[in-house]
Amino acid sequence: MHPQHNTLRVKSLTAAVVLFAAGSVAVLSVNPSSASASPIAEDNNSIGTGVELPDTITLDAVIRDFRPNDWEGGHPDFQRFSGTTTVGLVADELDADGKPVSSGNLRGMKITSEYRDSQGRNINPAMYNQQLGDTQGSLSAGPSSNGFDSESSFRQWYRDVPGVNVSKTIALTFNRTPGTNKYVFDSATDTEHGTGGFFPINNDLYGNYTSDKNFHFTTEVNTQFVFTRGIGQVFKFTGDDDVWVFIDGKLVVDLGGLHSVKEQFLDLDRLDWLQDGKTYTLDIFHAERRTSASNFRVETTLELRSVELPPTAALYD
Known part of the structure; x- marks a missing residue:
């Protein structure tokens, strides 16, 4: 799916670890010259290039539907666990398949106060980088229940697995805020997929849950910029449940676990391994795993474009 990862990944990530009383979290190498003062919107329709920006950007997304745990043949990770915002559930880099x-660590670490x-x-x-004026938050031992059942069950989330999930491709339309270079997809206002939240497969694939909405699915968006x-x-993501964003195959947004609407913001100038003028991948991996809300909002000044997606799977059973 991701031949780009073999050619674009830059192996200049500095290994560093910050220790906490309840465990540890890897710290990405960041650029100390970045003051993280960039606003989310620049009043500039061409970002200094002289090329007029499009009013919309359309990105492809693969939705994979799962049966909830309380259905016959259900998946153990959907409609089973509860929790809170959790970091450290996934590895810091994507695997060779771009997943x-x-x-x-099946429980990860809870964010008890925000960084x-x-x-x-x-x-x-x-x-977190004190030199940039960041405020240090705190982490504690993970929730009492696992983030997911097992490493093998998690492996199925973003792969087509016969008898386990079914999938389809949808289009997400990002609208540019007039007079800025800010693009937004917001399930709260989207007319195609925003039916009282982010429910792109209502009445489709395995069908709705008892709440008359289809709550048990994952979303994968593969882009370049x-x-x-x-x-x-x-780049800013706001939503629920699990969300992980990788740039150049490296984890930059970590909002794992079953939680209410949460957000994380990223100023790309912090990433000191990115080289000016180069093309990189940005991959979003999202999961909606439990009732009773589903939200998905991306706000960015990146002019993202989709990469080629694999064919999606029809019903297997």
Whole structure:
């Protein structure tokens, strides 16, 4: 699915570890010269290139539907666990197939107070950098229940598995805020998939749950973008449940676990391994695993474009 990962991944990630009383979390190498002061929207329709930006960007997403655990033949990770915002459930890098893998810690670590940048925006704890004026939050031992049943059950989330899931491709339309280079997809306002939340497969695939909505699915969005340092390229995800975002195959947004609406913000100038003018992958892996709400919002100044997706699977059973 991701031949780009073999050619674009830059092996310059600095290994660093911050220790906490309840465990540890890997810290990404960040650029100390970045003040993380970039606003989410720049009043510039061309981002300094002289090329007019499109009003919309359409990205392909693969939705994989699962039977809930309380249905016959249901998946053990859907409509089973409860929890809170949890980091450390997945490894820091995608595997050779371009997929997230379990870190081996099935409970991860809870975010008990948010890590924030100098403007007070929530960030991935692994991005924390005191030199940038960040505010240190805190982590504690993971929830009493696992984040998912097993490493093998998690492996099925973003792969087509006969008898376990079914899939289809949908289009997500990002709208540019007039007078800015900010693009937004918001399930709260989207007319195609936003039916009281993010429910792109209501009355489809395995069908709705007892709530008359289809709550048990994963979302995979594979994109590319050109990095330009110093122009305010930023990315923010807001939603539930699990969300992991990888740039160049490296974890940059970590919102694992079953939780209410949460968000993390990323200023790409923090990522010191990104080279100016180069093309990189940005991959979003999302899961909606439990009633009673589903939300999906992306806000970015990146001009993302889809990469080729594999064919999706029809019903197997």
